Amino acid sequence: AQTVTQSQPEMSVQEAETVTLSCTYDTSESNYYLFWYKQPPSRQMILVIRQEAYKQQNATENRFSVNFQKAAKSFSLKISDSQLGDTAMYFCAFLTNFGNEKLTFGTGTRLTIIP
Amino acid sequence: EAGVVQSPRYKIIEKKQPVAFWCNPISGHNTLYWYLQNLGQGPELLIRYENEEAVDDSQLPKDRFSAERLKGVDSTLKIQPAELGDSAVYLCASSGGGMNTEAFFGQGTRLTVV
Numbered sequence: 605a606q607t608v609t610q611s612q613p614e615m616s617v618q619e620a621e622t623v624t625l626s627c628t629y630d631t632s633e634s635n636y637y638l639f640w641y642k643q644p645p646s647r648q649m650i651l652v653i654r655q656e657a658y659k660q661q662n663a664t665e666n667r668f669s670v671n672f673q674k675a676a677k678s679f680s681l682k683i684s685d686s687q688l689g690d691t692a693m694y695f696c697a698f699l700t701n702f703g704n705e706k707l708t709f710g711t712g713t714r715l716t717i718i719p
Numbered sequence: 720e721a722g723v724v725q726s727p728r729y730k731i732i733e734k735k736q737p738v739a740f741w742c743n744p745i746s747g748h749n750t751l752y753w754y755l756q757n758l759g760q761g762p763e764l765l766i767r768y769e770n771e772e773a774v775d776d777s778q779l780p781k782d783r784f785s786a787e788r789l790k791g792v793d794s795t796l797k798i799q800p801a802e803l804g805d806s807a808v809y810l811c812a813s814s815g816g817g818m819n820t821e822a823f824f825g826q827g828t829r830l831t832v833v
Contacts, residue, residue: 608761610761639821641824646826647808647826647827648824648826648827649762649810649822650824651822651823695761697761705814706764706775707752707812708764709761709762709763711761712759
């Protein structure tokens with residue numbers, strides 16, 4: 605079974621600073637996808653960024669980037685120039701098994717951007 | 720394009736009463752998920768549909784929970800009877816299926832059992 609671990613229950617950072625959220629996972633699969641989702645107080649899960657395991661290049665979406673270390677099974681999210689609207693819960697998620705896709709989430713990190 | 724629509728957004732019921740949640744996925748999305756999210760936790764899969772077939776319901780407490788997805792579009796999740804421990808957010812998500820598409824989520828239904 606796949607597991608996703610987020611070891612930082614809460615983090616806070618000053619506006620405009622950079623913050624990194626950690627995620628590790630465990631799987632025996634060689635091909636899979638990793639995601640970071642954002643969940644603001646409205647409860648709507650929003651995809652932030654996606655990484656395909658077969659790609660060595662780290663994914664980047666504007667201020668968001670990942671550090672994907674496949675051998676270490678690590679997938680951290682870096683938010684640059686943090687903004688007040690970045691305040692939310694952030695979930696790392698894992699998708700595998702062609703034909704039996706199951707999206708598994710970590711326990712989340714509550715990120716607060718301080719003005 | 721409309722996103723995943725869930726209703727109701729909030730529901731308060733007394734224990735032992737039945738409750739149902741409704742989800743309308745994004746048009747054309749064959750895969751539909753129901754997740755349970757307890758306060759401060761990550762979502763946990765209850766059931767996954769491919770079209771009208773429940774392909775993964777291993778985490779669904781079948782003694783009191785049931786789900787259906789008639790015609791492979793809308794889906795309902797039912798609890799009967801509800802227990803105090805069922806208080807949580809119930810999230811619905813849909814995707815186009817396969818490994819190349821993301822899951823889109825609705826805003827969830829917050830259930831409070833009193």
